Amino acid sequence: MPDPPGPRVGRVYLVGAGPGDPGLLTLRGKEILERAEVVVYDRLASPRLLEFVAPGAERIYVGKKAGRHVVPQDRINAIIVEKAREGKTVVRLKGGDPFIFGRGGEEAQELRRAGIPYEIVPGVTSAIAVPAYAGIPLTHRAHTASVAFVTGHRESGKDDEATIDWKGLSTGVGTLVFLMGMSNLPNIVRRLVENGRPPETPVAVIRWGTTPRHRSVDGTLADIVDRVREAELGPPAVIVVGEVAGLRSELDWFEGRPLLGRRVLVTRTREQASELVVRLEMRGALCVECPTIAVGPPADPAPLDRAVTELAAYDWVVFSSTNAVRFFFARLWDRGLDARHLGRARLAAVGEGTAQALEALRLRVDLVPDDFRAEGLLEAFGREGVAGRRILVPRAEKGRELLPEGLRRLGAEVTVAPTYRTYAPELPEGMVEALEADPVDVVTFTSSSTVKHFFKLFPEAQRRRILTRARVACIGPVTAKTAEKIGLRVDILPEKSTIVDLVHAIEDYFAGVRAADRDFLARRQAGAR
Structure with a gap:
């Protein structure tokens, strides 16, 4: 739609946020979010999508729950018009697709009447994505070639009931997908059977599809209402009726993920949490990011500056963390220097993650x-032989003395350069309440600092409530020792101190829990017989 003549106004983008999995946002949607000055968003839009929004952008929540609107639709329309008239770029972020039962058409009409330029950015609708994640193909050559999407919240007796052609749906369409129909499920089933759909027709109901909270119930039109009630399944859910619903048990691929539904508290810094979060989410976990540690430059940069200017005099530079790599080279570049000033110095790294951070800078690790x-590094240096060598150790302001003291015992001349400092950040708003209301299954600690700052941020009473059922997972023995010294019992400890091995250890732990549960149920059933 072209810009109207007259005074400059902003532009509104009606953006489909997808069905819940943040990975299903379109590239165009991400691009628009990054440029937004105002974001007006729904309950069903993943909160993770707001990470793409610039820090200074205004965020306005207008979420809806079944039967209760935080902000009525006419007010939502007024908000996006008002913000656009202020000359701002406005994103109306809507769950699913804006034009599939999303009232996006109404909002576009309101914008047209107000003379506001707008763009529609389609999203992946839950009507397609949720069945796909449940292993249900909506069309299949052996079963059906037709699909209908139906709004399910209309109740019997309403004036608009006649707008649904129940006879045509029941006998003329192979697959029926009902959105927003959980509270009306008994009426939907009754109408379909009354109008000719066989009671033995397969039905699947999928709640919170595509997310770690994904759950599904199978049945037929004859028994699905009872099965859903027994499973205590509530909204939001998608209802699939038709022969293809019977393929779910054969084609399901998502519900078998080993950590599906497990809530994991990730305490790393926001900058470093991404790899851990991505790997956990790939296994189905719901990650709650609560950074207990922030990282910044050292309070006194003078020792680091001296070390940087004297780099050519060192035989080795030893990095024990990715933060050391990050802040060391940032300071090097700030001083107008580059990797050439490493001269003859060889590089050592404690751990694969630190080595990868160096290799990302095109530096070979020796x-x-x-x-x-x-x-382990001291043992390796013992074999290497470092007597008389000059070694630089860039590290945190408050670090373990084990490495520099051990190198000195091996005869090396060691310089410690405080390169960064760690401190406890402020907790995100509402974090404590959210963790107390819905306790986590696992808390991950990836350094001693994350453990110490966790205890600083959460008073004892809050810690007890948050850790009611949580297992503690530590990346390595040093972190585990810190946790145990403070009073935590460490349940999960990988053999190698890497993010990959930590995730595998968490997965293995809960695989054992599931196996124990199955064995217990089998013994109980055998006893009953």
Whole structure:
């Protein structure tokens, strides 16, 4: 739609947020979110999508729950018009697709009447995505070639009931997908059977599809209401009626993920949490990001500056963390220097993650111990021989003395350069209440600092409530020792101190829990017989 003549106004983008999995947002949707000055968003739009929004952008929540609107539709229309008239770029972020039962058409009409330029950015509708995640193909050559999407919230007796052709739906369409129909499920079933759909027709009901809270119930028109009631399944859910619904048990691929439904509290810094979060979410976990540690430059940069200017005099530079790599080279570049000033210095790294951070800068790492701890590096240097060598150790302001002292015992001349500092950040608004209301299954700690700052941020009473059922997972023995010293019982500890191994250890732990549950149920059933 072209810009209207007259005074400049903003532009409104009606953006489909997809069905819940943030990975299903379109590239165009992400691009628009990054440029937004105002975001007006719904309950069903993933909160993770707001991470794409610039920090200074205005965020306006207008979410809806069944039977209760936080902000009525006419007010939503007024908000997007008002913000656009202020000359701002406005994103109306809507769950699913704006034009599939999303009232996007009404909002576009309101914008047209107000003379506001707008653009529609389609989204992946839950009507398609949720069945796909449940393993249900909406069309199949052996079963059906027709699909209908139906709004399910209309109740019997309403004036608009006649707008649904129940006879045509019941006998003329192979697959029926009902959205927003959970409260009306008994009426939907009754109408279909009364109008000729066989009672033995397969039905699947999928709640919170595409997200870690995904759950589904199978049945037929004859028994699905009872099955849903027994499973205590509520909205939001998608109802699929038709022969293809019977393929779910054969084609399901999502519900078998090993950590599906597990809530994991990730305590890493926001900058470092992404790999851990992505790997956990790939296994079905619901990650709650609560950084208990923030990282910044050292309070006194003078020692680091001296080390940077004297780089050519060192035989080795030893990095024990990715933060050390990040802040060391940032300071190097700030001083107008680059990697050439490393001169003859060789590089050592404690752990694969630190080595990868160096390799990302196109720097070859000369020494990485098999044991990803300072102890392993000392053992490797003992074999290498460092007597008389000058070694620079860029590290945190408050770090373990084990490495520099151990190198000195091996005869090296060691310089420690405080490169960064860690501190406890402020908790995100509403985080404590959210964790107390819905406790997590696992808390991950990836450094001693994350453990210490977790205790600083959460008073004892809050910690007890948050950790009611949580298992504690530590990335390595040093972190685990800190946790145990403070009073935590460490349940999960990988053999190697890497993010990949930590995720595998969490997965293995809960695989054992599931196996124990199955064995218990089998013994109980055997006893009953």
